[in-house]
Amino acid sequence: MKVLVVGDFHGTFSNKFLKIIKKDKIDVVVSNGDYLPFSYRKLWFKHCFGKDVDLWEFIGKRRYNKLIKKDLVAGERVLKVLDNLPVRVFTTLGNVDYPMPDDISDVKRYRDSTKRAKEFTSFFKKYKNVKRVDYKALRFGDFVFVGARTHSAPGDPKSKAFKKHKKILDKLFSKFRKENKDKKVIFVSHNVPYNTKLDKISMKAHELVRGKHYGSKLVRKTIDKWKPGVHIGGHIHEGRGKQNLKGTLCINPGSAHEGHAVVLEIPDKGKIKTRFVR
Numbered sequence: 001m002k003v004l005v006v007g008d009f010h011g012t013f014s015n016k017f018l019k020i021i022k023k024d025k026i027d028v029v030v031s032n033g034d035y036l037p038f039s040y041r042k043l044w045f046k047h048c049f050g051k052d053v054d055l056w057e058f059i060g061k062r063r064y065n066k067l068i069k070k071d072l073v074a075g076e077r078v079l080k081v082l083d084n085l086p087v088r089v090f091t092t093l094g095n096v097d098y099p100m101p102d103d104i105s106d107v108k109r110y111r112d113s114t115k116r117a118k119e120f121t122s123f124f125k126k127y128k129n130v131k132r133v134d135y136k137a138l139r140f141g142d143f144v145f146v147g148a149r150t151h152s153a154p155g156d157p158k159s160k161a162f163k164k165h166k167k168i169l170d171k172l173f174s175k176f177r178k179e180n181k182d183k184k185v186i187f188v189s190h191n192v193p194y195n196t197k198l199d200k201i202s203m204k205a206h207e208l209v210r211g212k213h214y215g216s217k218l219v220r221k222t223i224d225k226w227k228p229g230v231h232i233g234g235h236i237h238e239g240r241g242k243q244n245l246k247g248t249l250c251i252n253p254g255s256a257h258e259g260h261a262v263v264l265e266i267p268d269k270g271k272i273k274t275r276f277v278r
Helices: 015-023 041-047 061-083 113-125 160-175 177-181 217-226
Strands: 002-005 028-031 088-091 130-132 137-140 143-148 185-191 230-234 241-245 248-252 261-265 273-277
Touching (some): 002 015, 143 160, 143 177, 143 217, 185 217
Parallel strands (some): 028 088, 143 185, 185 230, 230 248
């Protein structure tokens, strides 16, 4: 099976990905999400990062809603392209697509961003070729795709939300024990596993996180326990690369809006081939 791994679109989809799908005879596309541009990134980091506040409290709801609407249009444009591909697309939601981290921590209050999440997720009803796998499992031939969101931070393993979603993942992997033993389960999430070479934040990032490991503890615990054949994540653009975690090939393709992706060739038996697209 040939897989095009691509994500962190942030409002763009390069034509070169279409050429790769045709030239390499890709069987399936796997996305780690982040369809929206996050065009207000600088404003959000200035006012909101590390705080339990929302951006509209600083810039006003009118300006905030205008920025959100612009992002939603760009994100849906990417979904339209994926929906028209000649191959199936499996995806999770990214943190800018579904901003509430309610799968990795106990959120104290649901902010205005819940409206945005509902608007974007409603698009998937229109685009039938793009299948979400967050906290569910879908078959494709001999393979099974199991997904998670995991948001943008390591998460709190002691929280009720974390424990709840870990149980969901354990139940899914338990259901497909045979496929997982045969290395036929592909685990997909937005964030990459915690404490790897794939999740280290750049020294150019915000002072609260620069140089730190910021992958998902939920993903790491799931990989350590179940050891799927492949894990596909993203989110941390500068962590582009691959790493083997005790038998699981972990892939961070980099960001699609920078032209990055990975072509995976997964044989029935033998070594998986990877080619990073630049």
